[in-house]
Amino acid sequence: MAINKNSTGYTIRFSVVLVAICGSLLALLATSLKEPQQKNVANEKRQFILSAAGFAPMDSLKKLEKADIEKIFTESVTSNVYNYEGNPIEGENAFTIDIVKEHKSTKNEPKKRKYPVFTYINGSDTSYVIPMAGNGLWGPVWGFAALGADQNTITGIVFDHKSETPGLGAKIAEKSFMEMFTSSTKMVMKGEKYMGLKVVKGGLKEPNHEVDAIAGATITSNGVSSMLRAGFKPYMKAWNKIK
Amino acid sequence: MSTKKESLFSKKNMKLIKDPLNDSNPISIQVLGICSALAITIMLENAFVMSMSVLFVLIMANVVVSLIRNMIPDKIRIIVQLVIVATLVITVDQILKAYVYEVSKQLSVFVGLIITNCIIMGRLEAFALGNKPGPAFLDAIGNSFGYTWILLVVGFLREVFGSGSIWGFKFIPDSWIISFDPLTGGTDGFYEHNGLMLLSPIALFLVAGVIWVQRAKNRKLIEEN
Numbered sequence: 272m273a274i275n276k277n278s279t280g281y282t283i284r285f286s287v288v289l290v291a292i293c294g295s296l297l298a299l300l301a302t303s304l305k306e307p308q309q310k311n312v313a314n315e316k317r318q319f320i321l322s323a324a325g326f327a328p329m330d331s332l333k334k335l336e337k338a339d340i341e342k343i344f345t346e347s348v349t350s351n352v353y354n355y356e357g358n359p360i361e362g363e364n365a366f367t368i369d370i371v372k373e374h375k376s377t378k379n380e381p382k383k384r385k386y387p388v389f390t391y392i393n394g395s396d397t398s399y400v401i402p403m404a405g406n407g408l409w410g411p412v413w414g415f416a417a418l419g420a421d422q423n424t425i426t427g428i429v430f431d432h433k434s435e436t437p438g439l440g441a442k443i444a445e446k447s448f449m450e451m452f453t454s455s456t457k458m459v460m461k462g463e464k465y466m467g468l469k470v471v472k473g474g475l476k477e478p479n480h481e482v483d484a485i486a487g488a489t490i491t492s493n494g495v496s497s498m499l500r501a502g503f504k505p506y507m508k509a510w511n512k513i514k
Numbered sequence: 515m516s517t518k519k520e521s522l523f524s525k526k527n528m529k530l531i532k533d534p535l536n537d538s539n540p541i542s543i544q545v546l547g548i549c550s551a552l553a554i555t556i557m558l559e560n561a562f563v564m565s566m567s568v569l570f571v572l573i574m575a576n577v578v579v580s581l582i583r584n585m586i587p588d589k590i591r592i593i594v595q596l597v598i599v600a601t602l603v604i605t606v607d608q609i610l611k612a613y614v615y616e617v618s619k620q621l622s623v624f625v626g627l628i629i630t631n632c633i634i635m636g637r638l639e640a641f642a643l644g645n646k647p648g649p650a651f652l653d654a655i656g657n658s659f660g661y662t663w664i665l666l667v668v669g670f671l672r673e674v675f676g677s678g679s680i681w682g683f684k685f686i687p688d689s690w691i692i693s694f695d696p697l698t699g700g701t702d703g704f705y706e707h708n709g710l711m712l713l714s715p716i717a718l719f720l721v722a723g724v725i726w727v728q729r730a731k732n733r734k735l736i737e738e739n
Contacts, residue, residue, distance in 0.1 A: 282587040293601040304612040311615035434622055438712035
């Protein structure tokens with residue numbers, strides 16, 4: 272071999288070729304796997320909405336095929352999008368609104384946000400599933416809260432998070448925490464006054480509007496709390512609950 | 515280096531597989547790649563998927579680096595290794611996201627962090643750069659299995675005592691768990707999961723336990739002070 276592999280020219284040529292090969296391999300991979308990845312994300316969102324709406328618990332939804340979930344979802348769920356003032360926005364696809372991105376891009380400006388709602392109808396039962404997002408300790412937290420036919424009482428709720436501490440903040444996505452919202456009556460409105468929901472420490476002062484925080488996960492609990500306190504308001508305006 | 519052509523499965527080469535399982539285990543003896551061992555061993559399934567990801571990345575990286583070892587310019591060899599490892603890791607990450615979405619969500623950033631796993635860079639630098647692809651392949655297998663078995667042991671213990679399940683299958687019924695009974699005002703159940711098992715630091719104690727057992731059985735591993 273006559274090539275001097277330590278010369279500058281060779282080093283540059285080598286790196287260019289290596290990067291070109293690795294780069295094109297990755298580009299090929301990313302484009303070919305994009306479809307199944309997006310399907311996974313969409314499938315999970317449908318599972319969350321159906322589970323909050325009370326169709327079935329998350330565990331049993333996870334056992335269903337993606338196609339089945341999609342079928343159930345399209346048959347039983349319709350959607351709307353509102354703005355902060357509670358007026359409907361026409362021509363928006365509620366399902367494709369990424370609530371976490373929406374929350375991030377309109378930080379501190381809730382008035383600019385879009386507010387999707389999913390209406391689930393099963394026989395005579397109706398529930399309204401409201402997606403919302405907030406900030407946890409390490410990253411975003413989000414959830415889907417379902418209100419019953421009175422558009423006021425919580426009938427189901429699911430939370431998820433990106434990277435909260437396992438065993439502490441991550442508990443918001445566990446059954447024991449989510450069940451607190453449905454084991455006793457929780458309401459968004461107190462008479463004609465908007466209350467939202469709160470996650471509080473040291474005992475509940477308003478048992479219909481508060482749940483207990485998670486010990487050792489103050490920041491995550493606070494994040495969930497502020498998400499729940501504000502998240503329902505635009506919908507209450509849309510439904511003329513706030514006079 | 516001997517000029518005689520030796521078989522891939524010669525005694526010397528088999529040592530490449532056996533040593534890292536025990537006497538030169540990357541985690542318990544060389545103490546490399548500890549960070550991921552702490553982070554993703556809450557559940558057995560996560561530990562397994564993580565191990566398989568490391569197995570894939572380490573084998574591919576070792577073989578590729580070994581194949582082009584005579585072409586890599588010395589001055590940029592670390593960066594070249596990094597580019598190769600990073601490409602492989604992103605490949606794994608994308609595949610997990612597409613086909614085992616649930617698990618990839620739980621492993622979160624740690625798949626990406628395989629890039630910085632010291633075992634991989636360590637093997638590339640110490641072995642693949644100076645050896646033929648065959649031995650490099652065996653070395654990668656040995657080291658990733660050395661990593662795997664420790665992760666599985668730690669993952670098993672943490673899942674059993676932390677969540678009362680094995681591979682997601684619960685064997686401790688909910689009625690055993692101590693809970694407050696509002697009707698009688700007393701408490702039900704007699705068992706409680708060990709919450710410490712769910713936190714990362716416990717893995718450090720468990721790995722230390724493995725190290726202790728290993729050195730108690732094999733005295734030559736004990737360092738002289």
